[in-house]
Amino acid sequence: MADLKNDRFLRALLRQPVDVTPVWMMRQAGRYLPEYRATRGRAGDFMSLCKNPELACEVTLQPLERFPLDAAILFSDILTIPDAMGLGLYFEQGEGPRFKSPVQSEADVLQLPVPDPEDELRYVMDAVRTIRGALAGRVPLIGFSGSPWTLATYMVEGGSTKEFSKVKGMLFSRPDLMHQLLDKLARSVTLYLNAQIAAGAQAVMVFDTWGGVLTPRDYKAFSLDYMQQIVAGVTREAEGRRVPIILFTKGGGQWLEAMAATGCDALGLDWTTDLGEARRRVGERVALQGNMDPSVLYAPPERIRAEVAEILASFGHGNGHVFNLGHGIHQGVDPERARVFIDAVHELSASYHAGEF
Amino acid sequence: MADLKNDRFLRALLRQPVDVTPVWMMRQAGRYLPEYRATRGRAGDFMSLCKNPELACEVTLQPLERFPLDAAILFSDILTIPDAMGLGLYFEQGEGPRFKSPVQSEADVLQLPVPDPEDELRYVMDAVRTIRGALAGRVPLIGFSGSPWTLATYMVEGGSTKEFSKVKGMLFSRPDLMHQLLDKLARSVTLYLNAQIAAGAQAVMVFDTWGGVLTPRDYKAFSLDYMQQIVAGVTREAEGRRVPIILFTKGGGQWLEAMAATGCDALGLDWTTDLGEARRRVGERVALQGNMDPSVLYAPPERIRAEVAEILASFGHGNGHVFNLGHGIHQGVDPERARVFIDAVHELSASYHAGEF
Numbered sequence: 173m174a175d176l177k178n179d180r181f182l183r184a185l186l187r188q189p190v191d192v193t194p195v196w197m198m199r200q201a202g203r204y205l206p207e208y209r210a211t212r213g214r215a216g217d218f219m220s221l222c223k224n225p226e227l228a229c230e231v232t233l234q235p236l237e238r239f240p241l242d243a244a245i246l247f248s249d250i251l252t253i254p255d256a257m258g259l260g261l262y263f264e265q266g267e268g269p270r271f272k273s274p275v276q277s278e279a280d281v282l283q284l285p286v287p288d289p290e291d292e293l294r295y296v297m298d299a300v301r302t303i304r305g306a307l308a309g310r311v312p313l314i315g316f317s318g319s320p321w322t323l324a325t326y327m328v329e330g331g332s333t334k335e336f337s338k339v340k341g342m343l344f345s346r347p348d349l350m351h352q353l354l355d356k357l358a359r360s361v362t363l364y365l366n367a368q369i370a371a372g373a374q375a376v377m378v379f380d381t382w383g384g385v386l387t388p389r390d391y392k393a394f395s396l397d398y399m400q401q402i403v404a405g406v407t408r409e410a411e412g413r414r415v416p417i418i419l420f421t422k423g424g425g426q427w428l429e430a431m432a433a434t435g436c437d438a439l440g441l442d443w444t445t446d447l448g449e450a451r452r453r454v455g456e457r458v459a460l461q462g463n464m465d466p467s468v469l470y471a472p473p474e475r476i477r478a479e480v481a482e483i484l485a486s487f488g489h490g491n492g493h494v495f496n497l498g499h500g501i502h503q504g505v506d507p508e509r510a511r512v513f514i515d516a517v518h519e520l521s522a523s524y525h526a527g528e529f
Numbered sequence: 530m531a532d533l534k535n536d537r538f539l540r541a542l543l544r545q546p547v548d549v550t551p552v553w554m555m556r557q558a559g560r561y562l563p564e565y566r567a568t569r570g571r572a573g574d575f576m577s578l579c580k581n582p583e584l585a586c587e588v589t590l591q592p593l594e595r596f597p598l599d600a601a602i603l604f605s606d607i608l609t610i611p612d613a614m615g616l617g618l619y620f621e622q623g624e625g626p627r628f629k630s631p632v633q634s635e636a637d638v639l640q641l642p643v644p645d646p647e648d649e650l651r652y653v654m655d656a657v658r659t660i661r662g663a664l665a666g667r668v669p670l671i672g673f674s675g676s677p678w679t680l681a682t683y684m685v686e687g688g689s690t691k692e693f694s695k696v697k698g699m700l701f702s703r704p705d706l707m708h709q710l711l712d713k714l715a716r717s718v719t720l721y722l723n724a725q726i727a728a729g730a731q732a733v734m735v736f737d738t739w740g741g742v743l744t745p746r747d748y749k750a751f752s753l754d755y756m757q758q759i760v761a762g763v764t765r766e767a768e769g770r771r772v773p774i775i776l777f778t779k780g781g782g783q784w785l786e787a788m789a790a791t792g793c794d795a796l797g798l799d800w801t802t803d804l805g806e807a808r809r810r811v812g813e814r815v816a817l818q819g820n821m822d823p824s825v826l827y828a829p830p831e832r833i834r835a836e837v838a839e840i841l842a843s844f845g846h847g848n849g850h851v852f853n854l855g856h857g858i859h860q861g862v863d864p865e866r867a868r869v870f871i872d873a874v875h876e877l878s879a880s881y882h883a884g885e886f
Contacts, residue, residue, distance in 0.1 A: 335859055337827060344828030344836075387822055388803045389839070425783050426802060443744045445783060465744055470694060471701030479701075482746070502692055 174309030176374075181243040182312050185375060185416035185438045185459045187492035193484065193521035194242035195514050196314075199500030200235040201247045205507055207234045218263045219255075222248050225298040232303050236310065238507065239514045242494075243311050243375070246303065246368070248296055250318030250379050253360050254327045256292035257284050267331070274330030278346075281353045286360045289367030296364075297371040304372035315373030317364050319380035319421075320357035320402075321395035324350070336385055343394060350394060358398040362405035369407045369415055377418040377440065378402060384423020391427060400434040418461055422499065425450070432457040443498035448486035459492035464513070466497040469505040473512045480516040489524050531666030533731075538600040539669050542732060542773035542795045542816045544849035550841065550878035551599035552871050553671075556857030557592040558604045562864055564591045575620050576612075579605050582655035589660050593667065595864065596871045599851075600668050600732070603660065603725070605653055607675030607736055610717050611684045613649035614641050624688070631687030635703075638710045643717045646724030653721075654728040661729035672730030674721055676737035676778075677714035677759075678752035681707070693742055700751060707751060715755040719762035726764045726772055734775040734797065735759060741780020748784060757791040775818055779856065782807070789814040800855035805843035816849035821870070823854040826862040830869045837873040846881050 176182070180194035202208055211231050215221035222228060232247040251269050255261035260272030275281055287293055303313055318326075326332070328339040343350045365376045383395040399419055408415055419431050420440025431439050432454040441450055441462035450460055468479045480495075487493045495517045501510065533539070537551035559565055568588050572578035579585060589604040608626050612618035617629030632638055644650055661670055675683075683689070685696040700707045722733045740752040756776055765772055776788050777797025788796050789811040798807055798819035807817055825836045837852075844850045852874045858867060 335824070335861075337824060337859060337861055340822070340824035341827040344825055344832050384801060387800045388806075390822075391801075423780065423801065444741065444748075444780065446745045449745075465697070465747075467692070467694060467697035468701055470698040475701050502694055504692075504694055 174307075176309050176312060178242060178311045181494060182375060182413065182416065184492060184494045185418065185461075186414055187456070187459050189491055189525065191522070191525055192518045193493050193495050193524070195495040195517040196241050196243040196245065197235070197497050197501050197510065197514075198245075200239075200241060200245065200510075201231045202501060203503035204501055204505045204510070205234055205238070219249070219261060222252070222299075223295045225295060225302045228299040229302040229306050232299075233306055235510075236307075239511055240518065241311065241514060243314055244303065244307055245314040245377075246296070246300055246316060246373065248299065248316070250316070250322065250381070251326055252293060252296055253287060253317065253357070253364060254323055256287035257327075257360070259327060269326060270331040271327065275324075275327045275353065278349055281349055281356075284353070284356055286356060286363065289364050293364060293367070297367055300368050300371035300373055312374035313372060314375050314377055315365060315368030316377045316379060317361045319378050319383065319395060319419075320354045320361060320398040321383055321386075322379060322381045323357050323361075324353055325382045327353070336382070343390065354394060354398045355401075358401045358405075362402050365402065365417075366405075366407050369410050373415070374410070374413070375416045375418065376406065377420060380419065380421040380424065383421035388427065391421075391424070392430060395421065396427070396430055396434065399431075399436075403434045403436050416459075420461070428453050438492075438494065440496070441498060446486055447483055447493075448488060451487060451492075456492075459494065460487070461494040461496050463496070463498040466499050466502050466505070469497075469501065469509045469513060471509075473509070476509060476512045477516045477520070480513065481520050484517075484521050484524060487524075495521070531664075533666050533669060535599055535668045538851060539732060539770065539773065541849060541851045542775065542818075543771055544813070544816050546848055546882065548879070548882055549875045550850055550852050550881070552852040552874040553598050553600040553602065554592070554854050554858050554867065554870075555602075557596075557598060557602065557867075558588045559858060560860035561858055561862045561867070562591055562595070576606070576618060579609070579656075580652045582652060582659045585656040586659040586663050589656075590663055592867075593664075596868055597875065598668065598871060600671055601660065601664055602671040602734075603653070603657055603673060603730065605656065605673070607673070607679065607738070608683055609650060609653055610644060610674065610714070610721060611680055613644035614684075614717070616684060626683060627688040628684065632681075632684045632710065635706055638706055638713075641710070641713055643713060643720065646721045650721060650724070654724055657725050657728035657730055669731035670729060671732050671734055672722060672725030673734045673736060674718045676735050676740065676752060676776075677711045677718060677755040678740055678743075679736065679738045680714050680718075681710055682739045684710070693739070700747065704750075711751060711755045712758075715758045715762075719759050722759065722774075723762075723764050726767050730772070731767070731770070732773045732775065733763065734777060737776065737778040737781065740778035745784065748778075748781070749787060752778065753784070753787055753791065756788075756793075760791045760793050773816075777818070785810050795849075795851065797853070798855060803843055804840055804850075805845060808844060808849075813849075816851065817844070818851040818853050820853070820855040823856050823859050823862070826854075826858065826866045826870060828866075830866070833866060833869045834873045834877070837870065838877050841874075841878050841881060844881075852878070 416437035425445035438459035443465035773794035775795040782802035795816035800822035
């Protein structure tokens with residue numbers, strides 16, 4: 173493997189000194205980029221793009237060609253594991269993800285396989301290998317998975333939901349069955365992330381998009397405990413370097429202390445939590461990644477720079493911050509506003525790191 | 530006006546002793562009740578039901594005929610004010626609320642009127658008067674409004690939204706214009722709540738459904754400050770009794786201290802915050818209303834009772850708790866499960882109040 177030319181992202185995740193605060197954007201390879209829409213058009217539907225390692229590599233690198241980003245993230249979907257379990261993932265125009273065979277019964281849970289990542293999910297590992305080759309050490313590559321609870325919501329609901337009535341119905345009526353499902357998912361996610369690391373992912377992130385719809389007790393029992401199981405089972409060193417693991421629960425701002433106690437390296441934060449306050453709460457246990465409201469990218473450049481400055485000031489001096497949006501970049505954003513954001517992070521953060529690097 | 534026979538709800542909001550914890554449910558007059566669906570069918574569409582004081586009274590009282598609830602809440606919609614401002618509220622099947630004339634420009638903001646509650650919103654005041662007469666002192670009547678920020682989201686987006694791109698676009702690009710809109714809304718909401726109180730509402734609640742999509746700084750500047758303006762302007766005594774005001778920001782669990790500092794009487798809590806922890810944070814400043822996950826009503830009776838017991842134990846002994854769901858009751862819930870919930874609150878809470886009343 174080629175030497176890593178820019179390791180700010182990995183250093184910041186381990187709370188080591190950096191010259192400027194590293195920055196990347198969730199969904200940085202996505203529909204706001206015309207070149208992405210062009211590749212997507214060639215691929216056909218979304219899953220055909222995910223399942224084609226060359227095209228997945230192409231879109232992964234597109235934002236890096238435009239912007240001085242400090243990390244690449246594997247282009248894929250959070251629902252690849254349930255798809256590999258046989259649920260039949262598909263996307264309906266404007267409707268979000270759907271499963272042909274949702275999990276509706278005890279028998280459905282019991283018969284779910286734990287997918288072999290180098291078999292049913294080989295297309296993901298091939299994408300990781302292809303991207304690592306193409307990156308040639310430019311920046312680190314992030315692998316990822318959905319969290320067990322988040323995967324379970326889609327698997328039981330059969331798609332997106334506002335009320336989570338089916339999956340919470342199972343959680344409250346059959347907690348035993350929900351735990352079986354989540355345990356199977358945690359084992360699958362662990363294998364999946366370890367295979368991504370073996371294939372070349374240099375950091376991994378667990379997206380718990382829907383942990384925030386639970387009560388504090390249910391969050392711990394049905395989401396966090398399974399993420400902890402993953403943290404405990406994931407490879408933490410590869411190619412002679414630490415492989416950091418980031419946990420991100422959207423809407424999880426009230427539970428940062430518990431999340432930090434899992435032993436993960438970093439927490440992703442959405443924009444509803446003040447970054448400086450979060451830092452005081454988690455202390456030296458973890459790095460923090462975030463947390464600008466993606467809607468700020470609809471604002472004029474000077475407003476974007478002001479928001480970046482506020483967030484940098486809130487974190488303050490010292491190590492352990494990876495700048496990001498608090499959620500994926502919106503598809504309606506002008507790419508030039510993304511550039512303003514990324515440049516502002518690098519320019520305005522330098523003074524916070526002076527003399528430390 | 531008839532004497533109030535059951536004032537537990539008002540007493541608990543003022544942190545006075547009660548015999549058992551009072552309970553009501555957000556959206557208790559709603560689609561989960563077959564009798565509601567029947568009245569709604571007679572009325573035609575949803576707004577025709579809201580605009581007919583006799584039918585609005587009928588559905589307001591329906592849950593009280595079934596269950597021993599400790600409060601009634603005016604049947605209406607949170608978007609009556611923008612409708613009265615001339616935006617043309619309508620509901621599309623399965624699509625949620627829509628406006629014919631959303632707020633899209635500076636001129637649109639400037640020409641918005643502050644509605645006279647006894648003119649354009651007279652149907653709401655007539656409903657309050659009709660319901661108060663029909664209640665005959667059985668339980669107190671709650672009036673309500675959407676918060677300025679929440680109203681603004683629908684007015685600028687033209688309906689429901691996931692990304693809030695238009696309204697946040699205005700917030701970040703034209704904060705001056707957004708403040709003008711919010712100030713006009715805060716003045717309208719204050720007049721509207723005061724007219725409801727004059728017509729007979731015995732407590733009022735401000736629903737800030739979308740404050741939780743903001744950063745902590747923007748929440749304060751664009752949502753909380755305008756709720757504080759309302760708290761300062763609302764009539765606090767009527768018929769010789771204190772009229773309590775409740776603020777509820779969904780997803781606002783991180784900002785309870787700031788909400789309590791507005792001078793309101795109580796905070797509504799969704800289920801993502803532990804009630805006991807919330808109590809420790811706000812101290813003796815406010816009462817708390819909440820906070821069972823409405824999805825627990827999909828569970829078997831013993832699970833519902835266990836959850837009620839957990840929440841009561843979390844609050845502990847002492848005054849200042851109104852039991853409620855953390856959000857509106859889901860339309861798919863069996864009404865008999867709602868009965869289990871309400872009965873459980875009264876039965877299981879008695880021991881927490883023994884010797885205090």
